[in-house]
Amino acid sequence: xxxxxxxxxxxxxxxxxxxxxxxxxxxxxxxxxxxxxxxxxxxxxxxxxxxxxxxxxxxxxxxxxxxxxxxxxxxxxxxxxxxxxxxxxxxxxxxxxxxxxxxxxxxxxxxxxxxxxxxxxxxxxxxxxxxxxxxxxxxxxxxxxxxxxxxxxxxxxxxxxxxxxxxxxxxxxxxxxxxxxxxxxxxxxxxxxxxxxxxxxxxxxxxxxxxxxxxxxxxxxxxxxxxxxxxxxxxxxxxxxxxxxxxxxxxxxxxxxxxxxxxxxxxxxxxxxxxxxxxx
Amino acid sequence: xxxxxxxxxxxxxxxxxxxxxxxxxxxxxxxxxxxxxxxxxxxxxxxxxxxxxxxxxxxxxxxxxxxxxxxxxxxxxxxxxxxxxxxxxxxxxxxxxxxxxxxxxxxxxxxxxxxxxxxxxxxxxxxxxxxxxxxxxxxxxxxxxxxxxxxxxxxxxxxxxxxxxxxxxxxxxxxxxxxxxxxxxxxxxxxxxxxxxxxxxxxxxxxxxxxxxxxxxxxxxxxxxxxxxxxxxxxxxxxxxxxxxxxxxxxxxxxxxx
Numbered sequence: 001x002x003x004x005x006x007x008x009x010x011x012x013x014x015x016x017x018x019x020x021x022x023x024x025x026x027x028x029x030x031x032x033x034x035x036x037x038x039x040x041x042x043x044x045x046x047x048x049x050x051x052x053x054x055x056x057x058x059x060x061x062x063x064x065x066x067x068x069x070x071x072x073x074x075x076x077x078x079x080x081x082x083x084x085x086x087x088x089x090x091x092x093x094x095x096x097x098x099x100x101x102x103x104x105x106x107x108x109x110x111x112x113x114x115x116x117x118x119x120x121x122x123x124x125x126x127x128x129x130x131x132x133x134x135x136x137x138x139x140x141x142x143x144x145x146x147x148x149x150x151x152x153x154x155x156x157x158x159x160x161x162x163x164x165x166x167x168x169x170x171x172x173x174x175x176x177x178x179x180x181x182x183x184x185x186x187x188x189x190x191x192x193x194x195x196x197x198x199x200x201x202x203x204x205x206x207x208x209x210x211x212x213x214x215x216x217x218x219x220x221x222x223x224x225x226x227x228x229x230x231x232x233x234x235x236x237x238x239x240x241x242x243x244x245x246x247x248x249x250x251x252x253x254x255x256x257x258x259x260x261x262x263x264x265x266x267x268x269x270x271x272x273x274x275x276x277x278x279x280x
Numbered sequence: 281x282x283x284x285x286x287x288x289x290x291x292x293x294x295x296x297x298x299x300x301x302x303x304x305x306x307x308x309x310x311x312x313x314x315x316x317x318x319x320x321x322x323x324x325x326x327x328x329x330x331x332x333x334x335x336x337x338x339x340x341x342x343x344x345x346x347x348x349x350x351x352x353x354x355x356x357x358x359x360x361x362x363x364x365x366x367x368x369x370x371x372x373x374x375x376x377x378x379x380x381x382x383x384x385x386x387x388x389x390x391x392x393x394x395x396x397x398x399x400x401x402x403x404x405x406x407x408x409x410x411x412x413x414x415x416x417x418x419x420x421x422x423x424x425x426x427x428x429x430x431x432x433x434x435x436x437x438x439x440x441x442x443x444x445x446x447x448x449x450x451x452x453x454x455x456x457x458x459x460x461x462x463x464x465x466x467x468x469x470x471x472x473x474x475x476x477x478x479x480x481x482x483x484x485x486x487x488x489x490x491x492x493x494x495x496x497x498x499x500x501x502x503x504x505x506x507x508x509x510x511x512x513x514x515x516x517x518x519x520x521x522x523x524x525x526x527x528x529x530x531x532x533x534x535x536x537x538x
Binding site: 185187194 | 518
């Protein structure tokens with residue numbers, strides 16, 4: 001398939017800790033094109049590490065192995081560190097969950113976005129500034145000139161997240177990995193931020209791996225969904241058909257979700273079946 | 281409806297030149313669960329901080345269980361209303377065991393029988409005695425939030441002020457904490473003021489809610505009306521629509537209106 005952007009086969013992430021070995025991602029395989037792919041699961045399901053493994057940012061002492069890890073025909077595992085960083089920096093963006101930890105606290109917002117742009121292009125400082133201001137406007141920040149000079153602690157969570165998105169989008173990546181990009185945001189801002197990402201996917205033909213714990217959101221926003229549990233993919237389905245999911249874990253998660261149109265009452269609590277973990 | 285236990289009238293809070301809360305008024309009946317909903321910066325948490333006695337500079341009227349917050353000293357207020365914070369990863373001291381977190385509260389307030397109280401309150405939030413000497417990093421997010429709830433409950437308050445109590449948690453854990461809060465409320469007759477941006481959580485736990493925007497309460501309504509999206513205010517309707525999931529057409533509408 002020519003439209004294939006990313007192929008992951010038998011991906012494993014292991015952490016050798018002093019006292020034990022943690023096998024966090026256990027044989028994940030999927031392929032994606034220029035589409036909106038949702039990766040849902042709870043904390044510890046390995047969804048974030050799967051995203052990080054793709055851009056080569058698994059924290060130490062994590063070790064990544066895969067029988068295939070290909071981006072646009074390029075074998076990511078064959079690249080040396082600097083070549084890989086260069087490739088992923090320019091063509092794969094990742095938006096982390098919390099802007100507070102992802103932004104440099106001692107650099108102004110504008111400087112760090114412009115830096116992200118200049119690292120991957122030969123642009124002059126003036127041009128980078130102009131592009132940065134355009135990008136800030138594109139993520140619907142009202143006064144880009146003012147926000148340029150602010151430090152990360154001076155912006156709200158919603159604005160910080162939009163700044164992160166601006167920074168990741170400014171090199172115009174082919175693939176965007178968004179790790180809970182909107183879970184720190186209010187619903188109306190969330191809708192706006194998603195619309196920005198949605199338009200970029202449609203207009204620029206970008207691929208999006210959308211990592212989230214929010215099943216409703218993924219079902220309404222993405223094209224396809226992978227459900228992860230215990231470091232594995234337990235179910236794959238079309239996003240619109242998530243409500244007919246078959247796996248008991250997916251069904252349990254859906255049931256545990258409070259709904260705006262339901263009266264108060266106890267929510268069914270997920271009962272975890274050891275069998276979902278599969279073979280060790 | 282029984283008499284109100286939380287009364288807020290024309291509450292105004294200023295931080296320098298900016299007005300964080302602008303003449304907010306609402307009341308919560310004894311035993312009621314009331315939701316305060318809004319976007320970040322709407323002032324909902326600031327209202328909560330006034331009620332918890334953490335903010336001392338404000339104008340207007342605020343009463344908790346008949347006590348005027350103007351006069352009440354923070355320590356005695358702590359026995360009446362307790363606050364549970366959003367992020368259990370941030371609200372528990374990383375180098376203090378559960379025992380120390382809870383024990384400190386008991387010591388500050390000179391509670392007798394601290395030992396037995398810690399055991400009882402841990403049991404009440406569904407944690408066994410094996411959790412007592414753990415550090416926060418040895419607990420899951422849901423367990424930490426249970427400890428945070430236990431820390432609030434050890435003083436046996438009649439009012440729980442909850443600041444986004446489940447937004448840092450997984451869906452299945454959120455369900456457990458919501459169920460826990462519902463059970464504790466029924467068992468102890470607690471009054472709850474729940475600050476959240478999640479309307480589904482309000483629908484699940486509250487009887488009434490107020491929607492805040494830019495420091496003002498734009499609408500106070502029965503939670504039952506949420507279910508039918510019967511909001512009078514345009515902004516409330518936007519919130520309800522946005523809560524139902526992503527829809528590109530709605531996004532345009534929201535962006536246009538705001």
